Amino acid sequence: MKECVAFVKLCKIRMSRLVSLVVVVLLSWGTWRPAAADVGDFAPCLRFFYRSWPPKGLLGTPICQRFLNQYRFATLYSRARRSPWFSGYLYTLPAGKRPAASWKFEPQLAYPGADGNMTPFPPGPVDQNVVESQAVEHDYINSTYSRGHMDPSLHHRSHDDRLATFTLTNVVPQKAGSNDGPWQILEQRVNKTLAAYCLGDAYIVTGVIPYQSEEPWLNNHRVAVPEYMWSAYCCPKFNSSLPEKLKDFFPTYAAIGRNDSNSTEEIVPVDPAAKKQFRGYDVRSMPLETLELVLKERFSAVVSVFYERCSGSD
Numbered sequence: 001m002k003e004c005v006a007f008v009k010l011c012k013i014r015m016s017r018l019v020s021l022v023v024v025v026l027l028s029w030g031t032w033r034p035a036a037a038d039v040g041d042f043a044p045c046l047r048f049f050y051r052s053w054p055p056k057g058l059l060g061t062p063i064c065q066r067f068l069n070q071y072r073f074a075t076l077y078s079r080a081r082r083s084p085w086f087s088g089y090l091y092t093l094p095a096g097k098r099p100a101a102s103w104k105f106e107p108q109l110a111y112p113g114a115d116g117n118m119t120p121f122p123p124g125p126v127d128q129n130v131v132e133s134q135a136v137e138h139d140y141i142n143s144t145y146s147r148g149h150m151d152p153s154l155h156h157r158s159h160d161d162r163l164a165t166f167t168l169t170n171v172v173p174q175k176a177g178s179n180d181g182p183w184q185i186l187e188q189r190v191n192k193t194l195a196a197y198c199l200g201d202a203y204i205v206t207g208v209i210p211y212q213s214e215e216p217w218l219n220n221h222r223v224a225v226p227e228y229m230w231s232a233y234c235c236p237k238f239n240s241s242l243p244e245k246l247k248d249f250f251p252t253y254a255a256i257g258r259n260d261s262n263s264t265e266e267i268v269p270v271d272p273a274a275k276k277q278f279r280g281y282d283v284r285s286m287p288l289e290t291l292e293l294v295l296k297e298r299f300s301a302v303v304s305v306f307y308e309r310c311s312g313s314d
Contacts (some may be wrong), residue, residue, distance in 0.1 A: 038064040038071075038116035039108035045071040048088045050203040050234045050306045057295070057303035058207075060085045063106060065151075066116045067164035073151045075169055076207075079109070081224035082135040083172045086207030087150035091233070092157040093195050099159060103147075104167040109133040118167045135168040139219040148174025148229065148259075150206045152187050172208050173218050173225040175259055181278035183229060183257045190233060193249060200237035205305050206230065209256070209267075209298050227263055230256045230295070232288055234310030252310045254291035257283040267294055 038044065045064035046052035048071075054062070060076040065087075073089035103121055107114035110129040126136050140147055150170050153162040174183070194202045208226035216225040232254040242250060258268045261280025268284040288309055295303035 037108070037112075038066050039106065039112070042074055045074045047071075048074045048090055048203070049205075050236070050310055051308075053307035054088065055086060055205055055207075055303065055305045057301045058085050058299065061109075063109075063169055064116070065106075065118060065164060065167065065170065067104075067118050067167075068160055069117060070160070072161050072164035073170070075150065077106075077109070077134075077169055078224070079133065081210075082139070083223055083226075084150050084169060084208070086205050087170050088203065088205045089151045089155065091155050091190075091194050091198075091202040091204050092161070094154055094162075094191065095157050096159060096162075098153050099162050099166075101166050102163065103137055105130055105134055105136065106167065106169045109169070118164065118169075135171075135218075135223045137168070139223045140173070143173065143218050144175070145173035145218065145225065146176050146179045147171040148179050148183070150208075151204075152206075154187050154191055155204065172229070173216075173223060174229065175261070175281060177261065177278050178229070178257055178259050178281040181275075182281050182283040186231065186255055186257065186283045190231070190253070193246065193253070194233065194235060197239045197242060197246065197250065198235040198237070199239060200235070203234045203306065203310075205232055209295070211260075212298070225259070227258075227260050228256050228267060229259055230254065230291055232291055232305050234306045236310060248287070252288040252306065253285070254288045254305075255283050255285045256291065256294060257281065 040062060042054050042062040042064065058076060060078050063075040063077050064071050065073050065075055073087055075087045076085040078085055104118040105121060107119050108116055110127065110133040121137055130136065148171055149165055151165050153165045156162045207230055209228035209230060210224065211227045217223060218225065232252060235251050238250045256268055258281050268282050270280055271282050274282065288305060292303055292305060
């Protein structure tokens with residue numbers, strides 16, 4: 001009889017430990033309690049947009065990109081394309097080296113009740129709901145495209161903010177001739193310009209322009225490839241003693257970059273003198289108004305990037 005009682009007590013102890021372990025696992029994955037809705041609403045992360053006003057005119061799924069329980073930037077995601085339309089973020093003066101890439105995914109795209117923190121891809125097979133809901137690492141392997149950041153690591157100061165940019169919901173298929181060439185130069189130029197002359201918050205939105213027809217895709221029609229990439233910043237408060245060559249760069253600046261060396265030249269001309277590996281991936285600087293006209297023509301909708309075009313009247 002004593003042996004039976006002892007056995008029952010041992011079972012209860014083991015069961016208690018098992019329940020505790022299950023609770024920990026469920027809490028870590030956000031399935032034990034209701035999670036914050038980081039997908040479907042920009043409300044929790046409006047601070048990444050000038051005057052808390054996200055760009056208008058583009059349709060998609062809002063994502064408040066959360067990492068280590070803090071919002072880092074915001075993305076308008078296209079579920080159909082498995083890639084972002086744009087990401088909006090606050091520029092901060094970068095520090096330290098670029099962190100090693102640790103690619104992540106958005107759990108709430110796969111499971112609406114999941115935890116809102118972006119999650120590193122597992123070393124083994126990926127959950128099928130994740131595969132169906134968004135891009136995964138396998139989509140980019142053995143393709144001819146690199147992973148082009150909308151919100152680049154270069155434009156952030158803290159190590160955690162920089163790590164957070166390495167999520168596949170923040171990248172699009174980008175040719176190396178663009179990513180390692182003119183587009184990288186653009187990101188560096190924006191970094192230097194804002195660091196030197198922007199006196200307050202600088203808001204940046206970077207997005208894509210799709211092909212008008214015959215759009216390329218990665219991995220058997222899983223991830224859409226954009227024809228162009230665009231970026232614009234808004235710096236309402238800036239140094240009034242700007243060099244003459246930068247007078248037109250404040251309070252706003254915009255640019256469009258080619259992601260296809262064979263695209264026509266109506267939007268961005270080609271520099272025939274560019275180095276061979278970068279030829280056809282040119283970047284064209286332009287006023288914000290011109291960018292919005294190009295977006296209007298391509299999307300057949302009025303697209304407004306910043307509230308009142310970043311009027312500067314805070």
